[in-house]
Amino acid sequence: MNSAEDAVTSMQGFGSGPIDRENRLREILREMESVAVAWSGGADSTYLLDIAREVLGDRCLAVVADSPSLPREELRDALNMAHVRGWTVEVVQTREFDNEAFRRNDGTRCYYCKHELFSVMEQVVRKRGLRWIAYGELADDALDPTRVGAKAAKERGVRAPLAEAGMTKADIRTLSRARGLETWDKPSFACLASRVPRNTPVDPAVVRQVETAEACLKAQGFRQYRARHHGDLCRIELDPADLPRLLDPAVRTAVLAGIAAAGYRYVTVDLAGYRPGSTA
Numbered sequence: 060m061n062s063a064e065d066a067v068t069s070m071q072g073f074g075s076g077p078i079d080r081e082n083r084l085r086e087i088l089r090e091m092e093s094v095a096v097a098w099s100g101g102a103d104s105t106y107l108l109d110i111a112r113e114v115l116g117d118r119c120l121a122v123v124a125d126s127p128s129l130p131r132e133e134l135r136d137a138l139n140m141a142h143v144r145g146w147t148v149e150v151v152q153t154r155e156f157d158n159e160a161f162r163r164n165d166g167t168r169c170y171y172c173k174h175e176l177f178s179v180m181e182q183v184v185r186k187r188g189l190r191w192i193a194y195g196e197l198a199d200d201a202l203d204p205t206r207v208g209a210k211a212a213k214e215r216g217v218r219a220p221l222a223e224a225g226m227t228k229a230d231i232r233t234l235s236r237a238r239g240l241e242t243w244d245k246p247s248f249a250c251l252a253s254r255v256p257r258n259t260p261v262d263p264a265v266v267r268q269v270e271t272a273e274a275c276l277k278a279q280g281f282r283q284y285r286a287r288h289h290g291d292l293c294r295i296e297l298d299p300a301d302l303p304r305l306l307d308p309a310v311r312t313a314v315l316a317g318i319a320a321a322g323y324r325y326v327t328v329d330l331a332g333y334r335p336g337s338t339a
Contacts, residue, residue, distance in 0.1 A: 077226075077229075077230040077233050077234050078234075080224050080225050080226050080230055081110070081224070081226075081230075081234055083224040083225070084110055084220055084221065084223075084224040084226065085110065085114050087220045087223050087224055088110065088111050088114040088115060088220060089114055089115075091115075091190060091191045091193070091218065091220070092115070092118065092190050092191075093115060093118035093119070093188075093189040093190045093191065094111055094115065094118070094119055094120075094189060094190065094191045094192070094193050094218075095119075095120045095121075095122050095180055095183055095184050095187065095189050095191070095192050095193070096108045096111055096119060096120070096121050096122065096193050096194070096195075097122055097124065097176060097177075097180060097192065097193070097194040097195070097217075098121040098122060098123055098137065098148070099123070099124075099129075099133075099137070099195070099248075100123070100133055100134075100136055100137030100140065100242070101195070101242065101245060101247075101248055102228075102231055102232065102235060102240075102242045102243065102244075102245045102247075103195035103196075103197060103221060103228070103231050104194065104195035105140070105235070105240055105242040106195075106221075106231050106234060106235045106238070106240060106242070107193065107195050107220060107221055108121050108146065109144075109235075109238060109240060111193070111220075112144075112146060117147065118189070119147075120147055120148075120149060120183070120187060120189060121141060121146050121147065121148040121149070122148075122149050122150075122151055122180055122183055123137055123138075123148060123149070123150045123151070124151055124152075124153045124176050124179070125150050125151065125152055125153070126152065126153045126154070126155060126156065127156060127251070127263040127266050127267065128155070128172070128250035128251045128252045128266055129250065129251070130251065130270045130273070130274070131270075132274065132277075133248070134150075138150075140241070140242075149183060151179045151180070151183060152179075153172075153175045153176055153179055154175065155171055155172045155175040155176075156261075156262065156263055158171050158175065161175075161261075162260050162261055162262060163258075163260060164252070164255055164256075164257060164258060164259060164260055164261045165257065165258055166207075166257050166258075167207055168252060168261070169207050169208040170207045170208060170210055170211050171211075172208065172250065172252075173194075173208035173209075173211035173212060174211040174214075174215070177192060177211060177212065177215045177217050178215070180192045181215070191217075191218050192215070192216075192217045192218065193217065193218045193219065193220050194212060194217060194218075194219060195219075195221060196209060196212070196219035196221065196222045197219075197221050197222055197226055197227055197228055197231070198221070198222045198224075198225045198226055198227055199227045199228060200222065231243075232244065246282050246283040246284075247283070247335065249335070251266040251269045251270055251273075252266055254266075254269045254285060254286060254287050254288050255269075255288045256287075256288075256289065259288075265288055268288065268321045268322050268323070269286050269288050269321075271317070271320065271321035271322075272286035272293050272317065272318045272321040272323065273285070273286045274317070275313070275314060275316075275317025275318060275320070275321070276295065276297075276314065276317075278313070278317070279304075279310050279313055279314060280304075281297055281298075281301055281304075282298065282301075283297065283298040283301075283333050284296060284297050284298075284333065285333055286318070286321075287329075291323060291324040291325055292323065292324070292325040292326070292327060293318050293321070293323040293325070293326050293327070294327050294328075294329050295314070295318075295326065295327065295328045295329065296329045296331075296332060296333040296334065297328070297332060297333055298332060298333055299332035299333075302328070302330070302332065305328060314326070
């Protein structure tokens with residue numbers, strides 16, 4: 060999608076429901092003939108990969124980008140899923156943290172991250188003899204002005220088949236559940252670098268802190284969470300429905316201990332709850 064207007068047109072223009080848009084997606088993938096899918100293990104790229112494997116078989120390759128921004132548990136879960144489903148996966152190392160423009164974190168960080176990812180994937184595509192690179196952008200993602208990674212995709216000729224088919228997040232949830240994908244209700248997840256406020260430099264040590272803090276929240280049974288990094292202070296965001304659980308002394312004690320172990324001196328809970336992009 061090139062603009063918010065394009066996204067709205069797509070959402071309205073491909074049939075009357077999710078099944079119609081899924082059929083359009085199949086047509087797009089057949090026309091592509093072969094593809095390397097940038098796979099994060101999240102709901103959107105997992106659905107895209109599952110359909111692409113069904114349509115293209117071995118002419119579809121999953122590519123996982125490994126860097127400090129990806130939690131080790133997320134990587135393990137993705138590889139386990141691929142093993143169970145028989146998907147062919149190539150893990151590539153991306154080095155966005157070597158780029159000063161990425162580390163500067165001035166609001167264009169996602170552009171440099173995607174630029175690095177697609178540059179590395181171009182080498183994979185050439186080596187494997189595949190025609191296209193694809194990623195999991197949705198039609199409604201184009202309505203979010205913070206998603207600057209789409210610029211890198213456009214510059215490098217990377218396809219967004221879900222957006223081209225007019226598919227929305229609601230479509231992905233519904234259709235993933237029908238396909239038996241365990242990611243159908245997976246909470247939204249952005250790279251660990253997104254936990255650092257804009258214009259605050261980001262480096263591997265900081266994202267390791269965030270990863271440790273969020274692992275402690277997950278261990279306490281929270282599903283939608285963020286550990287926002289503010290120097291010595293960690294600001295916790297949770298689904299508002301889960302906020303009362305922090306009043307349980309055992310849960311509160313475990314969270315405090317886990318976040319202190321991550322290297323934070325202070326912990327605060329954001330009463331507004333989880334919301335995307337709150338460190339921007």
